[in-house]
Amino acid sequence: MTNCSYFIVERPWSRKIVAFSAYPTKAIQSISANTKIIFGSTRTNIGNAYNPTTGVFTAPIDGVYAFHWTLLNAKGRYLSINIQVNGSNKLILYGDARNYPNWYSASQSYVTELRKGDNVNLSSDGTPGGYVHEYSTFTGYRL
Numbered sequence: 342m343t344n345c346s347y348f349i350v351e352r353p354w355s356r357k358i359v360a361f362s363a364y365p366t367k368a369i370q371s372i373s374a375n376t377k378i379i380f381g382s383t384r385t386n387i388g389n390a391y392n393p394t395t396g397v398f399t400a401p402i403d404g405v406y407a408f409h410w411t412l413l414n415a416k417g418r419y420l421s422i423n424i425q426v427n428g429s430n431k432l433i434l435y436g437d438a439r440n441y442p443n444w445y446s447a448s449q450s451y452v453t454e455l456r457k458g459d460n461v462n463l464s465s466d467g468t469p470g471g472y473v474h475e476y477s478t479f480t481g482y483r484l
Contacts, residue, residue, distance in 0.1 A: 356411035357402055360482035361391035365475045372471040378422060378463040380479045391481070397462045398481050400455040408481040410463060411448040413474035414438045423464050424451050433466060444474070452484070 352375055363380035372378070385467030391398045400406065410469055412434065414420045420436040429450060438445035455461070 346385070354376060354399050356372045357388070358481075358483070359388040359390050359401055359406075361388075361398065362478060363391055363393060363396075364478050365473055368475050369473040372465045372473065374465060374468060376461050376465045378459075378465060378473060378479075380463075380477070384465045395462075397460050400457055400459045400461070402483070403454075403456050405452065405454050405484045406461075406481055407450065407452045407484055408461060408479070409448065409450045410477070410479045411446060412436055412477045414445045414447065415472040415474065416441055416443050416445065418470060418472045419468060420447070420473070421466045422445055422471070422473075423466055424449070425460075425462050426453060426455070430464075430466075436471075 361383055362385040363383045366381035377396050381393045383391060383393050388401055390401050408424060412420060412422060414436040416438050418438050421433055423430040423433045434447050435447035436445055436447035
């Protein structure tokens, strides 16, 4: 007869899944300067960390997070959108369709370490008049 023994190894970290993908409920037209961009609908919101009413993602746990945003801008318009962490601008996306004959798409990505409770959102910079088509997206997830 053979004696068998086993042991359980506990991981020192938990792998909590946090992910969202949001889009505007309708086109956001004539964006004012220094205005929060609210993507009011979600396709995915695992962990419910993105609030579609406020447009703010709140980190539910410490970790490294990736954010991506793709904006579809109307012809003849200029758009510049910052990603903010706790109200501080971190990275900007420019979409200049002023001399472009059609719709113009621009994308940006940002990877950062967040602490539980940190807030992330998109905001226009000081240039008014931008346009965000409803095909635009704002996505984030914990790595």
